[in-house]
Amino acid sequence: MIDFSSRQLRAFLMLAQHQNFTRAxxxxxxxxxxxxxxxxxxxxxxxxxxxxxxxxxxxLTTEGAELLAAARxxxxxxxxxxxxxxxxxxxxxxxLSIGAGHIVAANxxxxxxKEFLAGRPDLxxxxxxxxxxxxxxxxxxxxxxxxxGSFPSGGAVRRTLFxxxxxxxxxxxxxxxxxxASTTWSGLKGERLIIPSLxxxxxxxEQHLVRAGVPFxxxxxxxxxDTIVAMVEAGHGTGILPSHALPACQRRRVRTSRLINxxxxxxxxxxxxxxxxxxxxxxxxxxxxxxxIARWAGRAGLP
Numbered sequence: 220m221i222d223f224s225s226r227q228l229r230a231f232l233m234l235a236q237h238q239n240f241t242r243a244x245x246x247x248x249x250x251x252x253x254x255x256x257x258x259x260x261x262x263x264x265x266x267x268x269x270x271x272x273x274x275x276x277x278x279l280t281t282e283g284a285e286l287l288a289a290a291r292x293x294x295x296x297x298x299x300x301x302x303x304x305x306x307x308x309x310x311x312x313x314x315l316s317i318g319a320g321h322i323v324a325a326n327x328x329x330x331x332x333k334e335f336l337a338g339r340p341d342l343x344x345x346x347x348x349x350x351x352x353x354x355x356x357x358x359x360x361x362x363x364x365x366x367x368g369s370f371p372s373g374g375a376v377r378r379t380l381f382x383x384x385x386x387x388x389x390x391x392x393x394x395x396x397x398x399x400a401s402t403t404w405s406g407l408k409g410e411r412l413i414i415p416s417l418x419x420x421x422x423x424x425e426q427h428l429v430r431a432g433v434p435f436x437x438x439x440x441x442x443x444x445d446t447i448v449a450m451v452e453a454g455h456g457t458g459i460l461p462s463h464a465l466p467a468c469q470r471r472r473v474r475t476s477r478l479i480n481x482x483x484x485x486x487x488x489x490x491x492x493x494x495x496x497x498x499x500x501x502x503x504x505x506x507x508x509x510x511x512i513a514r515w516a517g518r519a520g521l522p
Contacts, residue, residue: 223264228294230257231269235287238277315501316345318354318366322444326466328367331511335504342500358490364501366490367508369420369461376490381505382512384485385478386424387465389451389458392472403480404431411456413439413447423483424459431480448473461485466515 230247234254237243244254262269269283279287319328324346332344347354347363354366359375372378388402404427414424414437425435438456441447444464451458452471459478460468462485468475489505491497497505 223261225294225297227257227261227264228290230254231261231283231290232287232294234258234270234277235279235283240277313341313500314343314345315498315504316347316362316364317504318347318349318357318363318368320351320354320368320444321348322464322467323367324348325445326470327463327512331508334511335507339500339503342504344504355490358492361492361495364491364495364497365505368487368490369417369485370488370490375493377493378488378490380486381489382463382487382509382516384462384487384516386420386483386485387460387462388476388478389448389460389468389473390476391451391454392474398474399476401477401479404428404478405433405480407431407457407459408433412437413441413450413456413458415444415447415460416440416442420461420485427481427483462516463487463512 230243233243233246234240237246240251240254244251247254249257258269265286267282268280269286271278271280317328325348328346332346336342336344347357349357351366351368351370354363354368355370355374355376357363358366366376367381370376370378388399388407407428408431412428414421421440428435439447439450441450444460445467447458447460448464448467448471450456452473458473462475462477465475
């Protein structure tokens, strides 16, 4: 097997084109002696001469002419492949795809992205607002760079703690009702509760209500957190939600309070494929998003 370099191929093609060492070396930005060395090394590796040389003239040998077309195809294929791969790598490094549940995709990511992209106009962020299982599958398959949410452990994704939220209570914003900074679990006795169906949130809520002596008889168990917010706003009951839903609540006529005694943590994770490394842009946005969430969570007095 002959081991030759792309520099040798380019030197061969350029000399065949110009049939002059000086002009060919100028086109390659090397010296004539450097070009002569590349051609001589190439011929030695091949075992036959590529050019007939005189003091005035350079021409292809029969063997050189036979090799010319193959060398041209080989280098064109190589250049085309490297260009195609390079373009794909450049595009992927400038595009970030994120999967998140509906409440996060609608109420946290839009404004976080706006602030982040103001300093990174070269970057494009694509968002997929799917259920958590679909996001896990897509991250595992490589069609999403990462996911943000309350994902279960296991599977073909790497899960990293991203932020710790907690459960909170929301009530309709009534002029007559006193505002409560916090609510205890036992203080929910007698209220018409609306809770999420998602696990483990539903079972966690049930366990703490029972421990506090509150019968577990919710009037509604709903799939979407924003639906719970809307139902509470319309006066159908009191909602129990993870505090990452706070931005959705702030645009509704509802009031929020911390759920305490005990405070129940709700962990938020970043997931990524175990077989793929995150791009620098993805790492940068992850750091920014964590700080962005910490800012509004801190202002809201969330733990």
